[in-house]
Amino acid sequence: LNGVDIHSMSEKQQAAMRNQNMGFVYQFHHLLNEFNALENVCMPLLIAGMKVTLAKQKALAMLARVGLSHRVEHKPSELSGGERQRVAIARALINEPNIVFADEPTGNLDQSSADTIFNLIKELNETCDTAFIIVTHDEQLANRLGRTLHMVDGVLTNNCEAVQVNAVMEEV
Template sequence: MNKCVINKEVLRCIDVHKTYQEGPEDVTVLQGVELSVRSGERVAIVGSSGSGKTTLLNMLGGLDLPSKGEIQVGGETLAQLGERKRDQMRNRKLGFVYQFHHLLSEFTASENVAMPLLIRGVSRTEAQQSAETMLTRVGLGQRAQHKPAELSGGERQRVAIARALVTDPACVLMDEPTGNLDQTTAQHIQQMIVELAQGAGTGFVIVTHDLALARQQDRILQLNQGRLEALAL
């Protein structure tokens, strides 16, 4: 892999603000958010419901843009890219894992994992080979031809992680990745995150309510009144 550059910055927020208009009122969700994530670093973001965690994650992924400030992925400022180029950037530099895995029920695990590569334009044969390699890496090589309904919750989440990683992203954004998993399976997912961060140099931003999961990351940040604050591990 090509990302194992020590301390290379993969994602950055500079004075990020987000304000929504609700009727006549302006509602500020984020104000002055600063964040830097480096290769191989695992950053947890915690906060109460409604604190803006999902809003921030959507902006880190280029799904929404800040009202003020900059978000950079791999040194590129998202707001300066057109919609098509932002889509391409997401496909090439970012991976996404959600609490509800969002796998396509009619496709096998292998086909689900291959999908981002097919969207990129990789040949079907090469995409399938890469998908099966990644499924083996997350311990699901023997389940590649099973559809989501035939997999356990933990297996489905591992398929989602494989899908996020198959494009060799610089950074993976995770939204409550262990929220629906039992403690043992959640710990397996955490071990996988550590191995990928150390072995592939992948950066991780993990939004979670699970303080046990958060404490296992390199840093914990709390979103409080629109600002990110460091918490002691």
């Protein structure tokens, strides 16, 4: 990863590498319920050893970037589904990772919130120099992405190859 052999690293070093270079967004936000939005976004920075005051400054800026500067003191139970996903996205981006893995980031949302989250991800992808890998069953969402790959029988393929694989499978 980034020219570093991760297999020679200890588990602790691998965890630090993941924390610094990768972000994760899940269908269900996985925010810590006992912490507010600001504290949830600060968490990866604090784990990385950043001082609390600097972590809070960065987290406030990231929450503003995802449109939640007015909700920083709210706990997950006080936020809508779309707001919780925006907090999760802010948390995923707080360490400025090279890549964010998003597993069905709009799957648990109504259409309006899903559109908001998709547009936010697209804008952040373009402005943060961060790649997003989005796993989804939502064909409409997938068709709006810059590049789409498909998983066919456990093999990652592009659209043309997927059609060819499906045609071959139908013949068998």
